[in-house]
Amino acid sequence: MHITFNAFSFARNKLKEQGIPCVNVAREIDEGTSAQDFIDELELSKKYVEAVFINGTVMPKDTVLHEGDRIALLPPGTPGSYRLILGIKEMGER
Amino acid sequence: MSDKIYRVNMKELNYRIEDVPEEWMGLGGRGLTSTVIAAEVDPECHPLGPNNKMVFAPGLLSGTIAANSGRNSLGIKSPLTGGIKESNVGGTIAGIMAKLGVKALIIEDIPEDDSTFYHIHVTKEHVTIEPCPELVGKENFEVLDAMLERYDKKVAVMTIGTPGEQRMMISNISVKDPKGKLRSHGRGATGAVMGSKKIKVITVDAEKYKETHLADPEKFKSANKVFTKALQENPISGEGLPAFGTNVLVNIINEAGGLPARNFRYGNSENAEAICGETMADNIKARGGSTTHGCHAGCVIQCSQTYNDEEGNYLASGFEYEMIWAFGANFGISDLDLIAKIDNLMDNIGVDAIETGVTFGVAAEGGLLEFEDGETVYKILSEDIPQGTPLGKIIGSGAGNVGKILGVVRVPVVKNQSIPAYEPRAIKGQGITYVTTPMGADHTAGYAVATNILNSGGYIDPLKKEGQVELSRNLQIASAAIDSTGMCIFVAFPALDDPACLPALIDMINARFGINLTGEDVTSLGARILKTEHAFNLKAGLTAADDRIPEFMKYEPLPPHNVVWDFTNEEIDAFWDF
Known part of the structure; x- marks a missing residue:
């Protein structure tokens, strides 16, 4: 199945260095893949992913992805109270 | 010697240096400015009339070696909102006032003769108030250069451009930063109040000050060490902000569906990729700018930056998320370099990035210009507003007023002040x-x-x-x-x-004052x-x-x-x- 994939800030730089497209790109993944499985496939450590947006909402990393989902990987470093009020800290720890 | 209140009267064109009342002793920054405004300003006064006051106050820790303590507060009754305003700025003013022993600078009343503007210069012992006709009609960088030529290069400068002289609702007070660029006492038409008092520029002497007194220097030093470490080792303040600036938020807020676009019609912008922090950082790397720049001495976060054009020429500094959002996502300009040029122009004339950007969004909605038309925005800001043409006066009146003039329903303001870059429906x-x-x-x-x-x-x-x-x-x-x-x-x-961060901050306040x-x-x-x-x-x-x-x-x-x-x-x- 297909998802749309984005990576931000340090994760984007890291993936770009490896030649992995990560700005609004379609990716094929297996059925039953969770966000964390997907992060593991990309070999990104916690240093590069604090939280995951799925379809515009920060979700737990063990959330299973579905056909057509939009996923964005967010590294540590979100300023303001937004790390709190978007649920980045809370969901990032789940 | 203890700190003093410096009180300037613009009707009498004189000043007093007063002891700090007991009840204000433990206050600084916003706590002090809001207390003084509440105590001394008639809430029903006209904000541009004689009974409004301006209260400038450094924070409790300003002037010390504490990391990131260089923020200054300004209190007024706001002509934009009709309510109280505290506006907070970096730059060099807070540290210099604190070291000089200025607990607060309070400016009262307006001159009887309104035919010219004045320059106020504050030293430890005196305040001079002199007419400055040669500066009238000049914009901020020219005023700044004139002050740097006249005084020691470290002199603190606060100035208004022509929008402030015209008492426009989008006007700011601009404040010199350590690198000779400008920061802003923004939001709430602060520049209009300074203009109403006929003050073009305020300078504060930086030659004869002394270091701030610390009640317990050892305790202060060790608390500052803990505090600085907390800032530097945190992924946000230590890595994210220095690398991408506050503009790292474009992609994050856009992904969350909370990036107001096209005058708050949408929560996503098609321009996000063109204007985001990652693109900005790539441009800075390729063009030889700098991703780090502190708005005040002692800043260890360095969220600001220097942004150049493709030829490596300076375009802007302090190029922040809210500014880039206002002109990029909300008004629709996809060219980051043009947004940077507008940013520098707004620094020069002294207008608020959020109020001005949102005003252009409402103006586009009302048919006064087209969304995306950055060239017209630049022309209005560089010609109509300084010259005070009818179009300049209309845009200069802010989003709420422009909405009324043009009969627009979608006017994103609360208390007549523009809503910034985070959509309230989605966040x-x-x-x-x-x-x-x-x-x-x-x-x-x-x-x-x-x-x-x-x-x-x-x-x-x-x-x-x-x-x-x-x-x-x-x-x-x-x-x-x-x-x-x-x-x-x-x-x-x-x-x-880091649970050690805020207790260390409180320890520093205690060590500074012995409390x-x-x-x-x-x-x-x-x-x-x-x-x-x-x-x-x-x-x-x-x-x-x-x-x-x-x-x-x-x-x-x-x-x-x-x-x-x-x-x-x-x-x-x-x-x-x-």
Whole structure:
């Protein structure tokens, strides 16, 4: 199945260095893949992913992805109270 | 020698240097400016008339070696909102005033002869107030150069451009930063109040000051060490902000569906990729700018930057998320370099990035110009506004007034002040801050995260209203307290991860003054400041009916989450139950 994939800030730089497209790109993944499985496939450590947006909402990393989902990987470093009020800290720890 | 209050009267064109009243001793920054405004300014006064005052006050820790303590507060009654205003700025002014022993600079009344503008120069012993006809009609960088030529290069400078002279609602007061660029006492038409008092420029002597006195230097030093370490080792303040600046938020807020686009019609922008922090950082790397720049001495976060064009020529510094959002996502300019040129132009003439950007969005909605047309924006800002043409006066009146003039319904303001870069329908906690803060729509009113918020517990869905009022209240109390310390509100970021951060900050305040504040005392201070400001607004004639979101947000679902603003009045008003 297909998802749309984005990576931000340090994760984007890291993936770009490896030649992995990560700005609004379609990716094929297996059925039953969770966000964390997907992060593991990309070999990104916690240093590069604090939280995951799925379809515009920060979700737990063990959330299973579905056909057509939009996923964005967010590294540590979100300023303001937004790390709190978007649920980045809370969901990032789940 | 103890700190003093410097009081300037613009009608008499004289000054007094006074002892600090006992009840103001423990206050600084916003705590002091809001207390003085509430005590001395008639809430019903016309903000541009003789009875309004300007109160400049460095924070409690300004002038010390404490990291990130160089923020200055300005208090006024705002001509934009009709309520109290505290505007917070970096630059060199806070440190210099604190070292000189200026607890607050209070400016009263207006000159009887309004045929010229004045230059106020503050030294340790004297204040001079002299006409400066040669500076009238000049913009900020030219005024800054004239002051640097006349005084020591370190002199603190606060100036208004032609929009401030014309008392426009989008005008700021511009403040010299350590690299000779400008920062802004923004929001709320601060420049218009300075213009109404016929003051073109204020300078503060930087040659004869002494280091601030510390009651317990050893304790101060060790607390500062803990504090600085917390800032530098945190992924936000230590890595994210220095690498991408606040503009790292474009992609994040866009992904969350909360990036207001096309005058608040959408929660996503097609320009996000073109204007985001990652693109900006790539450009800086390729063109030889710098991703790090501190707005004040002692800043270890360095969230600001120097942004060059393709030829490597300077375009802008202090190129912040809210500015880039206002012109990129909300107005629709996809060319980051053009946005940078507009940013530098706005620094030069001294207008507020958020108020001006949102005003252009409303003006485009009303058919005065086209969305995306950055060249016309540049022309209006560089010609019509300085010359005071009818078009310049209209744009200069701010988003709320332009909405009325053009018959626009979609006018994103609270208390007549433009809503910044975070959509209240999709980020509801932020929306509660916009409607309840005494400042008018202001994201920084609920920016600081304090430890008590962590204890309130649990995930709060940004798209739903549950838990948001309490969250916003805690954020606003923390922000009011931090704004009184002279600290940049970004210092509170590590508090989410590092329990040593905020206690170290309180230890520094205690070591500076030889007192024993606790965390609870600081929270109480924040709560007291908010209540003082709210009481002023009520006396000024603002009511609960002013604590409301623009109506269109209640019936227009915001894509992509298709959410509306759904708080009842009772839910909003419960904010003040503390």
